Amino acid sequence: MGLLRDWHYIEKAVHIPALSEVIRDALIRALFVRDDRVLPRDLIADLSRVPPVTVKVKDDGEVRKLVRVLNGQESTVSLGLSAEDYHYFRTQLGVGRTREFGAVVRPRTLLTYDWIVPEQRGVQLDFTGYAGIEFGEAHRAIAQVGATWKQLYDKGVAKGHVVPFVPTVPLDFAIGDGLYGDAPFASYRGEFASHVNALRTISPFGHRARVGFEEVANNGTAYDLLHATVPIAAEFFIPVAVALRLEAKPAARKTLTYAYDDGPKLAVALDKLSRTSQTPTWVHVTDAVASKILRPASVADLFTVQVSVGGTASGMAAKEKAIDTAMAGFTSKNAEVPNPFDVPAAAYRKTADTVTRSLFVGEVRVPAKSLGDFVARIRAFGDQSAAKAGVYASLRATGTVSTFPFFAAPKDRSKVYDLSKGVRAIAAKTPGAAFTSRLAHLWEEEAHFMRRMALLRSLKLTIDTAHVVQPLVSP
Amino acid sequence: MASLDYAYRRLVNTLGPERVARSEFERMVYSHDFASLPKVALLQWKLYPDFVALPQTTEEVAALVKLSDESLLQITPRGGGTGWYGGSVPNRGGVLIDMRKMNHIVAFDPDGRTVTVEAGATWKDLDDFVESKGFALPIVPVNAIGSTVGGAINSGSTGFGAPRGGSLCDAIRRLLVVLPDGSLLKTASEADADGHLANLTPLFFGAEGTLGIITEATLRVVPKPEAAKAIAYAFPSLAAAARFLREIVDSALVPYHAALASRDHFIFERALRPDSPDPADIALVAVHGSKDEVADQERTVDGLAAKENGAKLVPAVTDQLWRDRYNNYSARRLSRGLVTSYNLIPVGRLPEAVDRAVEIRDKLKLNGAVQAFLVDSTTAALVPYVLMDDTRPSGGTALGFVKRMGDAAFKMDGHSMGLGLFLVFNLRKMHGRATSFISSVKVVFDPRKKINGGKTLEVWTKYPWPGLRSIPPPGMAVGLEIAAILRRAKPTRDRFVRAYEHGKEE
Numbered sequence: 012m013g014l015l016r017d018w019h020y021i022e023k024a025v026h027i028p029a030l031s032e033v034i035r036d037a038l039i040r041a042l043f044v045r046d047d048r049v050l051p052r053d054l055i056a057d058l059s060r061v062p063p064v065t066v067k068v069k070d071d072g073e074v075r076k077l078v079r080v081l082n083g084q085e086s087t088v089s090l091g092l093s094a095e096d097y098h099y100f101r102t103q104l105g106v107g108r109t110r111e112f113g114a115v116v117r118p119r120t121l122l123t124y125d126w127i128v129p130e131q132r133g134v135q136l137d138f139t140g141y142a143g144i145e146f147g148e149a150h151r152a153i154a155q156v157g158a159t160w161k162q163l164y165d166k167g168v169a170k171g172h173v174v175p176f177v178p179t180v181p182l183d184f185a186i187g188d189g190l191y192g193d194a195p196f197a198s199y200r201g202e203f204a205s206h207v208n209a210l211r212t213i214s215p216f217g218h219r220a221r222v223g224f225e226e227v228a229n230n231g232t233a234y235d236l237l238h239a240t241v242p243i244a245a246e247f248f249i250p251v252a253v254a255l256r257l258e259a260k261p262a263a264r265k266t267l268t269y270a271y272d273d274g275p276k277l278a279v280a281l282d283k284l285s286r287t288s289q290t291p292t293w294v295h296v297t298d299a300v301a302s303k304i305l306r307p308a309s310v311a312d313l314f315t316v317q318v319s320v321g322g323t324a325s326g327m328a329a330k331e332k333a334i335d336t337a338m339a340g341f342t343s344k345n346a347e348v349p350n351p352f353d354v355p356a357a358a359y360r361k362t363a364d365t366v367t368r369s370l371f372v373g374e375v376r377v378p379a380k381s382l383g384d385f386v387a388r389i390r391a392f393g394d395q396s397a398a399k400a401g402v403y404a405s406l407r408a409t410g411t412v413s414t415f416p417f418f419a420a421p422k423d424r425s426k427v428y429d430l431s432k433g434v435r436a437i438a439a440k441t442p443g444a445a446f447t448s449r450l451a452h453l454w455e456e457e458a459h460f461m462r463r464m465a466l467l468r469s470l471k472l473t474i475d476t477a478h479v480v481q482p483l484v485s486p
Numbered sequence: 487m488a489s490l491d492y493a494y495r496r497l498v499n500t501l502g503p504e505r506v507a508r509s510e511f512e513r514m515v516y517s518h519d520f521a522s523l524p525k526v527a528l529l530q531w532k533l534y535p536d537f538v539a540l541p542q543t544t545e546e547v548a549a550l551v552k553l554s555d556e557s558l559l560q561i562t563p564r565g566g567g568t569g570w571y572g573g574s575v576p577n578r579g580g581v582l583i584d585m586r587k588m589n590h591i592v593a594f595d596p597d598g599r600t601v602t603v604e605a606g607a608t609w610k611d612l613d614d615f616v617e618s619k620g621f622a623l624p625i626v627p628v629n630a631i632g633s634t635v636g637g638a639i640n641s642g643s644t645g646f647g648a649p650r651g652g653s654l655c656d657a658i659r660r661l662l663v664v665l666p667d668g669s670l671l672k673t674a675s676e677a678d679a680d681g682h683l684a685n686l687t688p689l690f691f692g693a694e695g696t697l698g699i700i701t702e703a704t705l706r707v708v709p710k711p712e713a714a715k716a717i718a719y720a721f722p723s724l725a726a727a728a729r730f731l732r733e734i735v736d737s738a739l740v741p742y743h744a745a746l747a748s749r750d751h752f753i754f755e756r757a758l759r760p761d762s763p764d765p766a767d768i769a770l771v772a773v774h775g776s777k778d779e780v781a782d783q784e785r786t787v788d789g790l791a792a793k794e795n796g797a798k799l800v801p802a803v804t805d806q807l808w809r810d811r812y813n814n815y816s817a818r819r820l821s822r823g824l825v826t827s828y829n830l831i832p833v834g835r836l837p838e839a840v841d842r843a844v845e846i847r848d849k850l851k852l853n854g855a856v857q858a859f860l861v862d863s864t865t866a867a868l869v870p871y872v873l874m875d876d877t878r879p880s881g882g883t884a885l886g887f888v889k890r891m892g893d894a895a896f897k898m899d900g901h902s903m904g905l906g907l908f909l910v911f912n913l914r915k916m917h918g919r920a921t922s923f924i925s926s927v928k929v930v931f932d933p934r935k936k937i938n939g940g941k942t943l944e945v946w947t948k949y950p951w952p953g954l955r956s957i958p959p960p961g962m963a964v965g966l967e968i969a970a971i972l973r974r975a976k977p978t979r980d981r982f983v984r985a986y987e988h989g990k991e992e
């Protein structure tokens with residue numbers, strides 16, 4: 012989602028003599044909120060421009076043609092547009108003039124915020140209509156990037172598979188949002204990337220290129236470029252479909268719901284659960300504010316934990332017993348409460364519409380032991396900022412909890428920035444925690460991190476020598 | 487290029503005389519890995535390093551890498567030498583860095599559930615250490631006894647625990663790497679940020695030591711299971727054992743490990759150790775969980791085995807199989823060498839794949855066995871091996887087996903594992919048009935090709951002259967294909983074990 016593009020822009024900006032007196036932090040803020048008291052108006056006008064052309068993709072052949080036009084291999088005539096569209100396209104892109112433009116993929120749903128430096132001159136690709144899903148005999152699916160997670164989940168179950176990863180914040184994400192957006196997909200056993208076998212992509216030269224292997228894992232095949240780039244794949248090539256590793260549908264499935272009235276007790280229970288040999292599909296945690304949004308008709312407990320387990324019918328009792336033991340400290344337990352994911356599509360979308368009204372600042376990864384403390388600080392911070400705070404979270408087998416704090420506040424960029432800053436401060440005070448939002452990437456100045464980002468940037472420039480896929484720009 | 491004597495003095499100044507070797511004997515020891523190579527390979531490559539260096543710290547490794555700017559000698563990092571395709575063998579001499587003196591546990595953090603270890607430690611030693619602390623490794627590579635931490639990461643290995651613990655790459659929190667310019671890089675953030683905050687760890691996973699030298703790894707550990715049990719079954723055929731493994735995946739069971747080995751494997755074992763299990767096509771499954779769950783899983787697995795007419799082996803035999811799980815290639819002692827083909831194939835095609843492996847072995851008149859294990863819900867590792875005698879003129883032709891097996895894996899929508907020095911021709915088959923993306927990684931990290939150059943992406947020879955500097959990768963494929971054809975034309979099968987031949991006749 013333009014991470015390298017934003018990072019590169021900031022790196023270049025801090026070296027401009029006129030801006031070098033502005034400290035990095037202040038510059039990021041000024042760029043993020045488009046502050047015309049700090050930055051020249053021309054610059055802000057430039058940053059506020061949006062791509063003049065949006066192409067609704069129906070077929071990956073269209074993307075191939077478009078990329079060839081954008082990198083100068085073919086003329087606009089080969090796009091086969093109607094005379095009217097052709098004229099519009101050329102006028103908007105300024106084809107024939109000497110300037111570079113590229114393609115950028117538009118996420119279907121953004122959890123947090125748009126990029127700082129949008130693609131100003133090029134083409135925006137909208138994959139909403141490119142949404143087929145193909146299942147094979149094996150436990151894998153090939154989903155076109157426009158397919159929604161909910162479609163994949165429902166169709167997968169119907170075909171005898173389980174889609175192990177769920178969005179921690181239940182919004183109506185497309186699968187591609189895990190590659191060019193900020194969809195918080197994860198399962199108990201791993202991140203979204205660990206469920207990706209391969210990407211079907213269009214290279215910066217308009218070729219179809221498969222990164223990874225659709226049917227098997229890609230161990231022992233030289234550099235694992237796939238998993239190094241998954242969260243920012245669309246900055247190296249244009250992903251059009253994802254080969255996903257699913258699991259077999261177990262004979263029995265159950266969602267166990269536990270309520271807690273105390274943060275520290277919850278933290279102990281989650282830590283203990285992650286130290287057992289249990290392998291639930293996912294473990295979803297909500298505080299009272301988030302629970303009220305997901306289940307408005309129910310009385311919300313201080314914390315609610317939902318654990319999705321599957322297994323043989325005969326083995327479910329043993330699993331449930333083991334999980335109950337680990338989750339000790341709960342005030343009540345219920346096996347009948349619906350989870351946010353196994354609901355009809357319309358109901359899911361309705362909930363998503365409500366969830367999306369909150370202001371999200373990104374993911375904070377917290378050791379399970381520190382969750383109670385972290386949530387209490389977030390709440391206090393929300394109260395201080397006059398923005399009531401809540402948290403969606405999911406537990407990993409590693410004992411880390413992915414938390415997504417949110418605030419009841421208007422989604423203006425200044426507010427987003429200030430709240431992000433506050434969340435960062437809280438994460439910094441929490442031992443072992445890491446704030447991983449895009450702004451956090453821009454703020455981070457640790458030497459090894461800077462070196463890694465520089466290497467990723469070099470890699471992008473080496474792969475995308477045609478400067479077509481979200482080309483880097485300088486101020 | 488500086489003279490070798492000068493280079494030697496500089497190396498001795500850096501490490502001391504006791505940790506730099508240049509004797510013929512020591513250089514010979516490092517001129518091959520686990521695979522046997524015919525002598526004819528020496529015509530093509532300078533497999534003997536000029537020097538062997540044994541650093542003890544990351545700083546010493548960095549100093550060695552910087553020294554190569556003066557000496558212009560190639561650097562080849564090496565772990566336990568348990569690889570199969572020449573990834574840790576020099577192709578133009580130079581300095582071979584043996585990492586095995588860097589074998590200490592650096593830190594253990596039970597709260598953060600991580601262990602930091604130097605790259606030269608073996609997996610078995612690490613596993614024992616972690617176990618002594620009440621934890622376990624989520625995944626342990628198959629050659630755990632000899633394989634080092636850095637070596638397995640560099641070869642993109644998989645192994646015990648993969649169905650439950652995930653990929654070895656996922657088990658790595660962070661690596662400390664000496665880059666080709668001698669600088670140090672931590673490949674991921676200190677906190678558990680996984681793919682965020684520019685995690686470059688996956689690029690080093692399977693890199694075969696071509697991007698830099700891994701000196702330290704921080705790995706995840708998991709709590710020891712409350713209960714664990716190994717169960718073994720003998721099946722009427724290898725395909726039945728393969729169908730059994732496939733059924734395990736389709737039943738949504740997530741075992742710790744599930745593997746099969748063909749009857750031939752146990753015939754070799756019996757020839758070496760009379761107390762080994764009776765030869766049969768055997769599947770070995772290990773399950774973890776609470777006591778009740780383990781019992782339930784065992785019942786389910788029993789049911790699946792019964793469907794394929796699998797007979798449960800007695801606990802004493804099962805325990806022996808589990809105890810010896812890291813000894814997969816003792817058959818090497820029956821011949822003078824052994825060739826292994828490591829492939830990943832779709833789980834659904836495992837029964838077809840094991841039959842194909844046997845067919846290729848028999849067509850090439852080789853002695854060998856088939857092993858396979860589950861990696862995840864889509865992937866199984868197929869690891870057949872054949873015996874070879876590289877002292878005979880026909881010995882090297884056994885290498886054709888690896889080529890034929892790799893081709894078969896590609897046809898079944900899988901791929902062979904490892905590129906090293908011998909299988910570079912598979913790179914394009916693996917990645918197609920994405921090969922240029924993969925090559926870009928080396929360009930970015932090591933533009934001067936200092937570290938383990940001329941492997942993985944291209945095949946250098948020992949000759950410095952234009953036109954002979956490298957072999958086009960398809961040339962290697964043609965060479966191995968010719969080996970396979972010669973092998974097939976050979977009128978007789980090699981005889982390594984009389985008992986084996988007897989067993990085939992039964």
